[in-house]
Amino acid sequence: MRTGRPRSFDRDKALEDAITVFWEHGYDATSISLLTKALGIGAASLYAAFGDKRALFVEALDRYMHTYAAFTERALAEELGARDAVQRLLREAATAYTRPDRPRGCMLISAATNCSPQSADIAAHLRDLRAAGVRALEDKVAAAIRAGDLPTRTDTHALATFYAAVLQGMSAQARDGATTTDLRHIAEAALHAWPRTASQQTVPSADAAPKESGSRG
Amino acid sequence: MRTGRPRSFDRDKALEDAITVFWEHGYDATSISLLTKALGIGAASLYAAFGDKRALFVEALDRYMHTYAAFTERALAEELGARDAVQRLLREAATAYTRPDRPRGCMLISAATNCSPQSADIAAHLRDLRAAGVRALEDKVAAAIRAGDLPTRTDTHALATFYAAVLQGMSAQARDGATTTDLRHIAEAALHAWPRTASQQTVPSADAAPKESGSRG
DNA sequence: CTTCTTCTGCAGCGATCGTTACAGAAGTGA
DNA sequence: TCACTTCTGTAACGATCGCTGCAGAAGAAG
Numbered sequence: 001m002r003t004g005r006p007r008s009f010d011r012d013k014a015l016e017d018a019i020t021v022f023w024e025h026g027y028d029a030t031s032i033s034l035l036t037k038a039l040g041i042g043a044a045s046l047y048a049a050f051g052d053k054r055a056l057f058v059e060a061l062d063r064y065m066h067t068y069a070a071f072t073e074r075a076l077a078e079e080l081g082a083r084d085a086v087q088r089l090l091r092e093a094a095t096a097y098t099r100p101d102r103p104r105g106c107m108l109i110s111a112a113t114n115c116s117p118q119s120a121d122i123a124a125h126l127r128d129l130r131a132a133g134v135r136a137l138e139d140k141v142a143a144a145i146r147a148g149d150l151p152t153r154t155d156t157h158a159l160a161t162f163y164a165a166v167l168q169g170m171s172a173q174a175r176d177g178a179t180t181t182d183l184r185h186i187a188e189a190a191l192h193a194w195p196r197t198a199s200q201q202t203v204p205s206a207d208a209a210p211k212e213s214g215s216r217g
Numbered sequence: 218m219r220t221g222r223p224r225s226f227d228r229d230k231a232l233e234d235a236i237t238v239f240w241e242h243g244y245d246a247t248s249i250s251l252l253t254k255a256l257g258i259g260a261a262s263l264y265a266a267f268g269d270k271r272a273l274f275v276e277a278l279d280r281y282m283h284t285y286a287a288f289t290e291r292a293l294a295e296e297l298g299a300r301d302a303v304q305r306l307l308r309e310a311a312t313a314y315t316r317p318d319r320p321r322g323c324m325l326i327s328a329a330t331n332c333s334p335q336s337a338d339i340a341a342h343l344r345d346l347r348a349a350g351v352r353a354l355e356d357k358v359a360a361a362i363r364a365g366d367l368p369t370r371t372d373t374h375a376l377a378t379f380y381a382a383v384l385q386g387m388s389a390q391a392r393d394g395a396t397t398t399d400l401r402h403i404a405e406a407a408l409h410a411w412p413r414t415a416s417q418q419t420v421p422s423a424d425a426a427p428k429e430s431g432s433r434g
Numbered sequence: 435c436t437t438c439t440t441c442t443g444c445a446g447c448g449a450t451c452g453t454t455a456c457a458g459a460a461g462t463g464a
Numbered sequence: 465t466c467a468c469t470t471c472t473g474t475a476a477c478g479a480t481c482g483c484t485g486c487a488g489a490a491g492a493a494g
Contacts, residue, residue, distance in 0.1 A: 004470025005460040026331025029245050032452055034334075042473055043453075049471090053452065109389065113330035114243025117251075127393055158402035161395060165386030165403045172326065172385035173378060176344055185375035186382045192410040221440025222490040249482055259443055260483075266441090270482065 011049055014039045018050075018060045019068075023103040026111045027057050027122050057111075057122065064107050065129070071096055076136055082144035083194055086137075086163055090187035093167055097174035097183055105171035108133075134164045154195055166190040228266055231256045235267075235277045236285075240320040243328045244274050244339050274328075274339065281324050282346070288313055293353055299361035300411055303354075303380055307404035310384055314391035314400055322388035325350075351381045371412055383407040 021030050021038045032053060036043050050056040071092045079085035097105050108130060112123040137160035144150045170183050178186075234256045238247050249270060253260050267273040288309045296302035314322050325347060329340040354377035361367045387400050395403075 003462040003468070005462095005472075007471065008460090025333060029331045029333040031333070031450080033450080044455095044472060044474085047453070110330050113327050113389075113392070114246045115331070116242060116246040116248070130393060155402065158399070158406065161390060161399050162403045162406040165390045166382065167386070168389035169382030169384070169386030172330075172389070173382045175330070176347060178378060182375070182378050185372065186379045189375065189379040189410045190407075193406045220438070220492045222442075223492095224441065225490090248480080250480080261442060261444085261485095264483070 007045075007049065009039070009041050009045065014041060014046075014049065015056075015060055015063055018056055019064050019107070020103060022057055022060050022111055023064070023107040026114065028112070028115045028119055030057075054119075054122065058125070061107065061111070061126070061129075068096060068102070069106065069108060072133065073136075076140050081149060082140045083149070083191075085140055086194070087187075087191055090163070090166065090170070090190060091184065093170055094183035094187050095180055097171055098178070098180040104174040104177075106167070106174075109168050109171040110175060130164070134160050137163060149197065150195055151197070159195070162193065163190065224262075224266065226256070226258050226262065231258060231263075231266065232273075232277060232280055235273055236281050236324070237320060239274055239277050239328055240281070240324040243331065245329070245332045245336055247274075271336075271339065275342070278324065278328070278343070278346075285313060285319070286323065286325060289350065290353075293357050298366060299357045300366070300408075302357055303411070304404075304408055307380070307383065307387070307407060308401065310387055311400035311404050312397055314388055315395070315397040321391040321394075323384070323391075326385050326388040327392060347381070351377050354380060366414065367412055368414070376412070379410065380407065 017039045018035060021035055025034070030053075032043055032046070035053075035056070036046055039046065041049075046056070050059060072089060075089040075092060076085050079088050093106075108126060112119070112126045115123045138156050141150065141154065141156045141159050145152055145154055145156070166186065170178075170186050173186065174183060235252060238252055238255045242251070247270075249260055249263070252270075252273070253263055256263065258266075263273070267276060289306060292306040292309060293302050296305050310323075325343060329336070329343045332340045355373050358367065358371065358373045358376050362369055362371055362373070383403065387395075387403050390403065391400060
């Protein structure tokens with residue numbers, strides 16, 4: 001049934017290139033001409049294949065979430081303990097946010113920080129996705145409380161929000177030029193803030209207690 | 218010597234309004250028409266008083282740094298100990314980033330996250346200022362090491378970068394709708410990651426050691 | 435008052451924004 | 465071969481971008 005002139009470019013590759021541009025410059029600061037240049041196609045082809053700029057961004061973001069950002073869901077799903085999950089989450093973010101062949105930081109975090117009133121809905125969309133991430137973290141913490149891994153009086157929301165903020169800070173630092181090692185140190189420092197359970201309340205030796213930041217990379 | 222038709226608006230108030238708009242939307246997403254509407258003046262008046270958009274932003278940012286963001290320098294200058302300085306820095310940021318009558322977050326952190334290639338120099342300017350902030354933090358930590366308040370093997374850069382990331386994360390969370398209390402909890406959690414000195418290595422009671430996040434606000 | 439200076443509103447500059455109409459190119463099915 | 469369908473490059477749409485020329489308004493100085 002499908003007939004007509006075939007597409008002259010690889011749609012998947014074009015979408016990948018769109019991710020790169022949106023990731024680097026964000027939604028508003030990415031113009032159509034910047035996209036057509038980066039994707040190597042004309043504006044008409046872009047609109048025929050993806051709809052409009054907004055739809056292209058949404059699709060690019062969706063693909064981003066299922067590829068580059070998939071490590072977050074995997075960490076929460078595959079690690080049984082909340083602390084293990086957060087540890088893996090932060091450590092993998094350190095490398096994911098500083099891949100040499102990719103833009104710095106996290107697209108979900110940084111792609112719609114500055115937006116004009118016209119694209120406020122895009123910013124709201126990303127904010128909703130981030131809120132869902134915090135909720136997933138909260139669920140993981142709550143499960144750990146139920147499992148007895150964390151005190152019952154642990155503030156679920158505060159703990160989840162803290163590590164969400166750390167991820168956002170790591171993304172910002174990556175965009176400011178921080179290295180993978182820098183981010184790893186941030187991750188390790190943040191993990192020192194994890195609530196200590198009663199079972200870990202043994203008399204600490206000088207080496208068991210954290211003395212400095214990031215020397216146990 | 219100064220003659221001619223007097224200015225019909227309060228330049229200081231206009232600059233203050235410009236801070237608000239740039240703070241809220243960032244450099245690129247703030248258009249001249251948005252500014253003229255917010256400042257209540259015509260474009261010609263704006264250009265006569267401030268030069269151009271770039272110069273207005275730089276001046277607005279400078280004023281922002283000497284007013285809304287002045288608490289950072291004060292914290293580092295007035296608090297003798299590095300830990301006290303960082304504690305005050307984070308706690309004051311929690312309130313500064315969520316003032317009900319002001320835009321959320323920190324203008325220095327968020328005003329040029331998404332920028333087009335044309336305004337890359339603005340982004341570089343803000344990045345330089347942030348780097349100077351990290352350096353000031355490093356100096357404070359280095360002084361604490363010299364004073365014996367921190368172990369000599371403390372990673373100065375890593376510790377400073379960590380708290381810089383926390384501030385950036387708090388700003389992002391504030392923009393995502395976090396409350397003052399939320400940010401305060403983030404600050405307290407981050408302070409738990411401060412390296413513990415040998416003098417604090419006493420046998421901890423159950424209440425002295427952190428058990429949860431943000432319940433000792 | 436006149437003169438001088440500066441500021442203001444308006445109108446419009448060239449450039450770019452996101453988007454689309456259109457004609458032709460390039461494929462499929464008959 | 466001929467329709468038929470879909471994609472492509474070009475060229476342009478109206479809107480907005482940052483910015484400015486210009487004439488007049490509003491003060492000070494004489």
